[in-house]
Amino acid sequence: MVLKKFVESLSDKYSNSYTEGFTYSSDYELIIKLILSPRALEHKIEFLGNLIVSSYKDYKSLAMAPLDDIEEIIRPVGFFNQKAIRLKRAAFYISNTLDNKIPNTTYELMKIPGIGVKSARKYLSLRLNAEEIIIDTHFKRVLKRLNFISSNSKNSEIENWFKGLISQNIHSRSSNLISYFGKKICLNKKPKCEFCQYKRFCNFFSSVHNR
Ligand code: SF4
Missing domain, CATH: 1.10.340.30 (Hypothetical protein; domain 2)
Structure with missing residues:
Protein backbone atom coordinates (compact mmCIF):
# COMPACT_ATOMS: atom_id res chain seq x y z
CA MET A 1 0.00 0.00 0.00
CA VAL A 2 1.30 3.47 -0.78
CA LEU A 3 0.72 6.37 1.58
CA LYS A 4 -1.27 8.46 -0.90
CA LYS A 5 -3.74 5.61 -1.49
CA PHE A 6 -4.05 5.04 2.24
CA VAL A 7 -4.89 8.69 2.85
CA GLU A 8 -7.40 8.72 -0.04
CA SER A 9 -9.03 5.62 1.37
CA LEU A 10 -9.29 7.19 4.84
CA SER A 11 -10.74 10.32 3.29
CA ASP A 12 -13.40 8.29 1.44
CA LYS A 13 -14.32 6.39 4.56
CA TYR A 14 -14.14 9.03 7.28
CA SER A 15 -14.70 12.39 5.62
CA ASN A 16 -18.26 12.53 6.97
CA SER A 17 -17.50 11.39 10.51
CA TYR A 18 -14.10 13.00 10.96
CA THR A 19 -13.93 15.68 13.66
CA GLU A 20 -11.19 17.52 15.49
CA GLY A 21 -12.30 15.87 18.71
CA PHE A 22 -13.24 19.03 20.57
CA THR A 23 -15.04 22.28 19.86
CA TYR A 24 -13.85 25.84 20.36
CA SER A 25 -15.24 29.24 19.59
CA SER A 26 -12.28 31.48 20.44
CA ASN A 129 -5.93 27.20 7.89
CA ALA A 130 -2.19 26.59 7.64
CA GLU A 131 -1.12 23.28 6.14
CA GLU A 132 0.79 21.54 8.91
CA ILE A 133 1.92 17.95 9.47
CA ILE A 134 0.64 17.12 12.93
CA ILE A 135 2.55 14.17 14.32
CA ASP A 136 0.99 12.67 17.42
CA THR A 137 1.10 9.29 19.10
CA HIS A 138 -1.93 7.97 17.14
CA PHE A 139 -0.46 9.06 13.81
CA LYS A 140 2.81 7.27 14.56
CA ARG A 141 1.17 4.10 15.88
CA VAL A 142 -0.93 3.66 12.73
CA LEU A 143 2.01 4.29 10.40
CA LYS A 144 4.21 1.85 12.33
CA ARG A 145 1.62 -0.91 12.35
CA LEU A 146 1.05 -0.50 8.64
CA ASN A 147 4.76 -0.68 7.99
CA PHE A 148 5.11 2.86 6.64
CA ILE A 149 7.67 3.86 9.25
CA SER A 150 9.93 1.96 11.63
CA SER A 151 9.67 2.04 15.40
CA ASN A 152 12.79 4.19 15.69
CA SER A 153 11.86 6.76 13.02
CA LYS A 154 12.42 10.28 14.27
CA ASN A 155 9.72 12.92 13.85
CA SER A 156 11.94 14.94 11.52
CA GLU A 157 12.42 11.87 9.29
CA ILE A 158 8.71 11.09 9.31
CA GLU A 159 7.95 14.68 8.39
CA ASN A 160 10.35 14.72 5.42
CA TRP A 161 9.07 11.38 4.17
CA PHE A 162 5.45 12.56 4.49
CA LYS A 163 6.19 15.82 2.66
CA GLY A 164 7.68 13.88 -0.23
CA LEU A 165 4.54 11.80 -0.74
CA ILE A 166 1.57 13.99 0.18
CA SER A 167 0.68 17.30 -1.49
CA GLN A 168 1.30 20.29 0.70
CA ASN A 169 -2.28 21.53 0.31
CA ILE A 170 -3.62 18.50 2.21
CA HIS A 171 -0.97 18.09 4.92
CA SER A 172 -3.23 19.04 7.84
CA ARG A 173 -6.19 17.02 6.70
CA SER A 174 -4.09 13.96 5.81
CA SER A 175 -2.21 13.83 9.08
CA ASN A 176 -5.41 14.46 11.04
CA LEU A 177 -7.22 11.66 9.20
CA ILE A 178 -4.45 9.19 10.06
CA SER A 179 -4.58 10.29 13.69
CA TYR A 180 -8.39 10.04 13.69
CA PHE A 181 -8.16 6.46 12.41
CA GLY A 182 -5.76 5.73 15.28
CA LYS A 183 -8.16 7.18 17.84
CA LYS A 184 -11.28 5.46 16.55
CA ILE A 185 -10.17 2.12 15.08
CA CYS A 186 -6.46 1.41 15.45
CA LEU A 187 -6.51 1.91 19.22
CA ASN A 188 -3.38 1.44 21.25
CA LYS A 189 -4.48 -1.39 23.54
CA LYS A 190 -7.39 -3.04 21.78
CA PRO A 191 -7.45 -2.08 18.11
CA LYS A 192 -10.75 -2.80 16.37
CA CYS A 193 -9.17 -4.94 13.69
CA GLU A 194 -12.50 -6.49 12.79
CA PHE A 195 -13.54 -3.14 11.31
CA CYS A 196 -10.25 -2.48 9.55
CA GLN A 197 -9.79 -2.84 5.83
CA TYR A 198 -5.99 -2.63 6.02
CA LYS A 199 -5.34 -5.91 7.87
CA ARG A 200 -3.32 -7.45 5.09
CA PHE A 201 -0.80 -4.62 5.30
CA CYS A 202 -0.59 -4.67 9.07
CA ASN A 203 2.42 -5.88 11.07
CA PHE A 204 0.48 -5.89 14.31
CA PHE A 205 -2.42 -7.95 12.92
CA SER A 206 -0.17 -10.55 11.32
CA SER A 207 1.98 -10.86 14.44
CA VAL A 208 -1.09 -11.50 16.62
CA HIS A 209 -2.84 -13.87 14.20
CA ASN A 210 0.20 -15.89 13.16
CA ARG A 211 1.18 -16.88 16.65
S1 SF4 B 1 -5.51 -4.40 11.44
FE1 SF4 B 1 -5.81 -3.66 13.53
S2 SF4 B 1 -3.80 -3.01 14.27
FE2 SF4 B 1 -3.70 -3.20 12.04
S3 SF4 B 1 -4.08 -1.16 11.21
FE3 SF4 B 1 -6.02 -2.24 11.28
S4 SF4 B 1 -6.92 -1.70 13.27
FE4 SF4 B 1 -4.72 -1.18 13.35
Whole structure:
Protein backbone atom coordinates (compact mmCIF):
# COMPACT_ATOMS: atom_id res chain seq x y z
CA MET A 1 0.00 0.00 0.00
CA VAL A 2 1.30 3.47 -0.78
CA LEU A 3 0.72 6.37 1.58
CA LYS A 4 -1.27 8.46 -0.90
CA LYS A 5 -3.74 5.61 -1.49
CA PHE A 6 -4.05 5.04 2.24
CA VAL A 7 -4.89 8.69 2.85
CA GLU A 8 -7.40 8.72 -0.04
CA SER A 9 -9.03 5.62 1.37
CA LEU A 10 -9.29 7.19 4.84
CA SER A 11 -10.74 10.32 3.29
CA ASP A 12 -13.40 8.29 1.44
CA LYS A 13 -14.32 6.39 4.56
CA TYR A 14 -14.14 9.03 7.28
CA SER A 15 -14.70 12.39 5.62
CA ASN A 16 -18.26 12.53 6.97
CA SER A 17 -17.50 11.39 10.51
CA TYR A 18 -14.10 13.00 10.96
CA THR A 19 -13.93 15.68 13.66
CA GLU A 20 -11.19 17.52 15.49
CA GLY A 21 -12.30 15.87 18.71
CA PHE A 22 -13.24 19.03 20.57
CA THR A 23 -15.04 22.28 19.86
CA TYR A 24 -13.85 25.84 20.36
CA SER A 25 -15.24 29.24 19.59
CA SER A 26 -12.28 31.48 20.44
CA ASP A 27 -8.50 31.53 20.66
CA TYR A 28 -8.84 31.44 24.43
CA GLU A 29 -10.90 28.26 24.40
CA LEU A 30 -8.64 26.58 21.84
CA ILE A 31 -5.45 27.39 23.75
CA ILE A 32 -6.95 25.97 26.96
CA LYS A 33 -8.05 22.76 25.24
CA LEU A 34 -4.70 22.34 23.52
CA ILE A 35 -2.92 22.61 26.89
CA LEU A 36 -5.29 20.04 28.38
CA SER A 37 -4.99 17.64 25.45
CA PRO A 38 -1.72 15.67 25.89
CA ARG A 39 -2.59 12.08 26.81
CA ALA A 40 -6.21 13.02 27.52
CA LEU A 41 -9.46 11.61 26.21
CA GLU A 42 -11.40 13.91 23.92
CA HIS A 43 -14.55 14.03 26.04
CA LYS A 44 -12.50 15.11 29.07
CA ILE A 45 -10.73 17.84 27.09
CA GLU A 46 -14.10 19.11 25.91
CA PHE A 47 -15.85 18.98 29.27
CA LEU A 48 -13.03 20.30 31.45
CA GLY A 49 -11.98 22.92 28.90
CA ASN A 50 -15.54 24.23 28.87
CA LEU A 51 -15.53 24.32 32.67
CA ILE A 52 -12.35 26.42 32.69
CA VAL A 53 -13.78 28.82 30.10
CA SER A 54 -17.00 29.24 32.07
CA SER A 55 -15.11 29.68 35.37
CA TYR A 56 -12.55 32.21 34.09
CA LYS A 57 -13.70 34.51 31.33
CA ASP A 58 -10.30 35.52 29.94
CA TYR A 59 -6.54 34.98 30.18
CA LYS A 60 -6.18 37.58 32.90
CA SER A 61 -8.73 36.01 35.24
CA LEU A 62 -7.22 32.56 34.63
CA ALA A 63 -3.74 33.92 35.39
CA MET A 64 -5.01 35.40 38.67
CA ALA A 65 -6.90 32.25 39.74
CA PRO A 66 -5.55 30.22 42.69
CA LEU A 67 -3.68 27.19 41.43
CA ASP A 68 -5.65 24.92 43.79
CA ASP A 69 -8.91 26.01 42.19
CA ILE A 70 -7.67 25.25 38.67
CA GLU A 71 -6.38 21.87 39.83
CA GLU A 72 -9.72 21.06 41.39
CA ILE A 73 -11.57 21.82 38.13
CA ILE A 74 -9.32 19.75 35.90
CA ARG A 75 -8.59 16.92 38.41
CA PRO A 76 -10.25 14.22 36.19
CA VAL A 77 -7.68 14.72 33.44
CA GLY A 78 -4.28 13.00 33.52
CA PHE A 79 -1.34 15.07 34.80
CA PHE A 80 -3.85 17.60 36.13
CA ASN A 81 -1.37 19.29 38.46
CA GLN A 82 1.19 19.90 35.70
CA LYS A 83 -1.54 21.06 33.35
CA ALA A 84 -2.98 23.44 35.96
CA ILE A 85 0.46 25.08 36.28
CA ARG A 86 0.74 25.30 32.49
CA LEU A 87 -2.71 26.85 32.16
CA LYS A 88 -1.93 29.49 34.73
CA ARG A 89 1.51 30.27 33.28
CA ALA A 90 0.19 30.34 29.72
CA ALA A 91 -2.60 32.71 30.73
CA PHE A 92 -0.09 34.96 32.49
CA TYR A 93 2.29 34.96 29.51
CA ILE A 94 -0.47 35.65 26.97
CA SER A 95 -2.09 38.43 29.00
CA ASN A 96 1.15 40.11 30.11
CA THR A 97 3.78 39.47 27.47
CA LEU A 98 1.60 39.03 24.39
CA ASP A 99 -1.09 41.55 25.33
CA ASN A 100 -3.71 38.86 24.63
CA LYS A 101 -2.61 38.43 21.00
CA ILE A 102 -1.76 34.89 19.93
CA PRO A 103 1.22 34.73 17.55
CA ASN A 104 1.07 33.16 14.12
CA THR A 105 4.32 31.19 13.92
CA THR A 106 5.25 27.83 15.41
CA TYR A 107 8.36 29.33 16.97
CA GLU A 108 6.48 32.10 18.79
CA LEU A 109 3.58 29.84 19.76
CA MET A 110 5.99 27.42 21.41
CA LYS A 111 7.07 30.15 23.82
CA ILE A 112 3.64 29.86 25.45
CA PRO A 113 3.90 27.49 28.44
CA GLY A 114 2.21 24.17 27.66
CA ILE A 115 2.29 24.63 23.89
CA GLY A 116 4.67 22.24 22.14
CA VAL A 117 5.26 21.76 18.45
CA LYS A 118 2.19 19.56 17.95
CA SER A 119 -0.16 22.01 19.67
CA ALA A 120 1.42 24.95 17.86
CA ARG A 121 0.84 23.29 14.50
CA LYS A 122 -2.66 22.31 15.48
CA TYR A 123 -3.41 25.90 16.40
CA LEU A 124 -2.06 27.21 13.07
CA SER A 125 -4.01 24.60 11.17
CA LEU A 126 -7.31 25.21 12.99
CA ARG A 127 -7.23 28.99 13.36
CA LEU A 128 -5.27 30.09 10.29
CA ASN A 129 -5.93 27.20 7.89
CA ALA A 130 -2.19 26.59 7.64
CA GLU A 131 -1.12 23.28 6.14
CA GLU A 132 0.79 21.54 8.91
CA ILE A 133 1.92 17.95 9.47
CA ILE A 134 0.64 17.12 12.93
CA ILE A 135 2.55 14.17 14.32
CA ASP A 136 0.99 12.67 17.42
CA THR A 137 1.10 9.29 19.10
CA HIS A 138 -1.93 7.97 17.14
CA PHE A 139 -0.46 9.06 13.81
CA LYS A 140 2.81 7.27 14.56
CA ARG A 141 1.17 4.10 15.88
CA VAL A 142 -0.93 3.66 12.73
CA LEU A 143 2.01 4.29 10.40
CA LYS A 144 4.21 1.85 12.33
CA ARG A 145 1.62 -0.91 12.35
CA LEU A 146 1.05 -0.50 8.64
CA ASN A 147 4.76 -0.68 7.99
CA PHE A 148 5.11 2.86 6.64
CA ILE A 149 7.67 3.86 9.25
CA SER A 150 9.93 1.96 11.63
CA SER A 151 9.67 2.04 15.40
CA ASN A 152 12.79 4.19 15.69
CA SER A 153 11.86 6.76 13.02
CA LYS A 154 12.42 10.28 14.27
CA ASN A 155 9.72 12.92 13.85
CA SER A 156 11.94 14.94 11.52
CA GLU A 157 12.42 11.87 9.29
CA ILE A 158 8.71 11.09 9.31
CA GLU A 159 7.95 14.68 8.39
CA ASN A 160 10.35 14.72 5.42
CA TRP A 161 9.07 11.38 4.17
CA PHE A 162 5.45 12.56 4.49
CA LYS A 163 6.19 15.82 2.66
CA GLY A 164 7.68 13.88 -0.23
CA LEU A 165 4.54 11.80 -0.74
CA ILE A 166 1.57 13.99 0.18
CA SER A 167 0.68 17.30 -1.49
CA GLN A 168 1.30 20.29 0.70
CA ASN A 169 -2.28 21.53 0.31
CA ILE A 170 -3.62 18.50 2.21
CA HIS A 171 -0.97 18.09 4.92
CA SER A 172 -3.23 19.04 7.84
CA ARG A 173 -6.19 17.02 6.70
CA SER A 174 -4.09 13.96 5.81
CA SER A 175 -2.21 13.83 9.08
CA ASN A 176 -5.41 14.46 11.04
CA LEU A 177 -7.22 11.66 9.20
CA ILE A 178 -4.45 9.19 10.06
CA SER A 179 -4.58 10.29 13.69
CA TYR A 180 -8.39 10.04 13.69
CA PHE A 181 -8.16 6.46 12.41
CA GLY A 182 -5.76 5.73 15.28
CA LYS A 183 -8.16 7.18 17.84
CA LYS A 184 -11.28 5.46 16.55
CA ILE A 185 -10.17 2.12 15.08
CA CYS A 186 -6.46 1.41 15.45
CA LEU A 187 -6.51 1.91 19.22
CA ASN A 188 -3.38 1.44 21.25
CA LYS A 189 -4.48 -1.39 23.54
CA LYS A 190 -7.39 -3.04 21.78
CA PRO A 191 -7.45 -2.08 18.11
CA LYS A 192 -10.75 -2.80 16.37
CA CYS A 193 -9.17 -4.94 13.69
CA GLU A 194 -12.50 -6.49 12.79
CA PHE A 195 -13.54 -3.14 11.31
CA CYS A 196 -10.25 -2.48 9.55
CA GLN A 197 -9.79 -2.84 5.83
CA TYR A 198 -5.99 -2.63 6.02
CA LYS A 199 -5.34 -5.91 7.87
CA ARG A 200 -3.32 -7.45 5.09
CA PHE A 201 -0.80 -4.62 5.30
CA CYS A 202 -0.59 -4.67 9.07
CA ASN A 203 2.42 -5.88 11.07
CA PHE A 204 0.48 -5.89 14.31
CA PHE A 205 -2.42 -7.95 12.92
CA SER A 206 -0.17 -10.55 11.32
CA SER A 207 1.98 -10.86 14.44
CA VAL A 208 -1.09 -11.50 16.62
CA HIS A 209 -2.84 -13.87 14.20
CA ASN A 210 0.20 -15.89 13.16
CA ARG A 211 1.18 -16.88 16.65
S1 SF4 B 1 -5.51 -4.40 11.44
FE1 SF4 B 1 -5.81 -3.66 13.53
S2 SF4 B 1 -3.80 -3.01 14.27
FE2 SF4 B 1 -3.70 -3.20 12.04
S3 SF4 B 1 -4.08 -1.16 11.21
FE3 SF4 B 1 -6.02 -2.24 11.28
S4 SF4 B 1 -6.92 -1.70 13.27
FE4 SF4 B 1 -4.72 -1.18 13.35
